[in-house]
Amino acid sequence: MNPFYFVFGRSANMVLILIFFFCPVSPSYGYDPLDPKGNITIKWDLLQSNSDTNDVKVSLLNFQLYRHIEQPGWKLGWEWLGKEVIWSIQGAEATEQGNCSRFKGGQLPHCCENKPLIVDLLPGAPYNIQTSNCCKGGVLSSMIQDPTKYAAVFQMNIRAGGAADSDFDMPQNFSLGVPGYTCAKPVQVAPSKYSSDGGRRWTQALGTWNVTCIYSQYQASTSPKCCVSLSAFYNDSIVHCPKCSCSCQGLPGSKCVKFGETPSLLQQVKDPNQEPPSIVRCTQHMCPIRVHWHVKQSYKEYWRVKITVNNLNILKNYSGWNLVALHPNLKSLTQVFSFNYHPLNQYGHINDSGMFWGVEYYNDMLLQEGEVGNVQSEMLLHKDEGIFSFREGWVFPRRILFNGDECVMPPPDDYPRLPKNTARAASFTLSIIFSPLFMLLIIFAC
Incomplete structure (x- = not known):
């Protein structure tokens, strides 16, 4: 083998390793391997x-x-490039x-x-200012949970603030006004088409632009928002959430309430248009x-398996x-109790991820900390031959x-480990003892 090629190949591999470790792809870009095409698209039709x-x-x-986007909503x-004003609007404000x-005089815009900031109308808004798919208080459901509530629509009449100008x-x-979302520049795409008579005649917009917004957990918050604890029927110990998973008690800006105490913020009037401050129960993981x-069994x-989600x-x-x-x-999931379930098989035959959510009007609302501040479910899974094992944390x-x-x-x-199999160890010890005796009996018999 040519030593030059050997040295060069080793050097190239080392360079690639150094690039991988010292120049990683930034997670703030928002790419999600479980939802590689996920985004919120703002479609602007002229x-x-x-x-x-x-x-x-x-x-x-x-x-x-x-x-999804939950309350207080999007x-x-x-930013206008000229002196445009919103003269009238329906479906939002x-x-x-x-x-x-x-x-001067007459109706004002x-x-x-x-730099206007537009919010969705609340449910129950007057019919004369509504549009289709409006009036949900800014809430947008995910595609899987409720495909009928994943969109919001409003219409505007825009006028130039100065001289008449036919150019748009x-x-x-x-911006979406939701932490973690970053929006790209508008991109002109093929005009949208509309039909009002079941598809016999189609009209189209004069122009359509798309603005793509993606989510990054690292931009939404500098610290995690949840942690996982584990237990099993074959082990008496419980593996708690790692200490300081989301924060640590005593750190600046870290607020928590001890058991038996009532925070002063509970006495204040909550603003439905603002995200409530994050105050959690004092725990080791925060x-x-x-x-x-x-x-379980x-x-x-x-x-x-039993899954419990606690809101602290x-x-x-x-x-x-x-x-x-x-x-x-x-x-090989067989049955899920009291939760909805949908597999996330985004890569064809690879089906190792799934989504759980609450049943509507039953447990789709996870209440704040307290006796009822939890939701739980159980699921039954088939033991796949050849891969199933209770060992090494596989479950x-x-x-x-x-x-x-x-x-x-x-x-x-x-992770909770299986206890030592004393019966197997005992049988193995007895076999070591009796095997030589058995061989001697055979020799003497012959």
């Missing part, structure tokens, strides 16, 4: 354009499999009207802000959400919550995500 007015239709489409923002003093300028710098995975051909947040309820688990035996999940955020797992070395 329906009609006159000399000084434009009618547009804006749609927010949540194409994420398990991430707050869509952008601007949070501020702004300075409209340049319009709905919003004159250069697409606004820039879009996480608002704890997921407990318990291997073993049958001849099946095994049973003092002030917050989780509506429309969901849980994603990765385990190699999920492909515990590889990853757990709550509402799309990664939970902190205990170290694999701490």
Whole structure:
């Protein structure tokens, strides 16, 4: 073998290793291998354009499999390139009207802000200001949980603030107003088509632009939001969440409430338009959400798991919550009790991940910390021949995500282990003792 090629190959491999360790791909880009195509798309349709007015239709489409937008909801923002104003709007409203003093007499515009902030209407809004797929308080369901509530739509009449201009300028710098989401620049795509008579005649927009927004857990929060604890029927010990999984008691900005105490914030009036402050029950892990995975029973051909989700947040309820688990035996899941389930087989034959969520009007609301601040379910899995084992932590999940955020797992070395099989050890010892005696009996018999 040529030593030059050997040295060069070793050097190239070493360079690749150094690049991998010292120049990793930043996780803030938001790529999710369980939902590689997941995003929230803002679709901007120009329906009609006159000399000084434009009618547009804006749609927010949540194409994420398990991430959703819960209360207080989305707050869509952008920046006008000129002096445009929102003259009228249906299906949503601007949070501020702004300075409209340049319009003298008569009706004033709905919003004159250069950077408007638009919010969804609340349920029960008057019919004359509604549009289809509006009025959900800014809540967007994920694609799997409720495909009928993954979209929000509103329409606007936009007027130029100065001289008449027939050109339409697409606004820039879009934002969703939800922590963790980053929006790209608008991209013009093929015009949207609409039909009002069942498909006999189609009309299309004068222009359509898409704005793609992706989520990154690392941009949403500097610390995790959940942790996982483990237990099994064959081991008396419980593996608790790792210490300081989400925070540590005593750190600056780390607020918690001891058992028996009532926080002063509970006496304050909650603002439904703002995210409640994160105040959790004092624990060693300081996480608002704890997921407990318990291997409950073993049958001849099946095994049973119990999942419990505890809300340790003092002030917050989780509506429309969901849980994603990765385990190699999920492909043989037989039955789930009191939870909904959907497999996440995004890579064809690889089916080792699934999504759980609550049953509507039963346990789809995870209440704040207290006696009823938990939801639980059990599932029955078939023992796959050749791969199933209680040893080496095989029955515990590889990853757990709550509402799309990664939970902190205990170290694999701490997983509950099988007790030593004394019967097998005893039989092995007896075989060592009696084997020579048996051989001697055979020799003397011959």
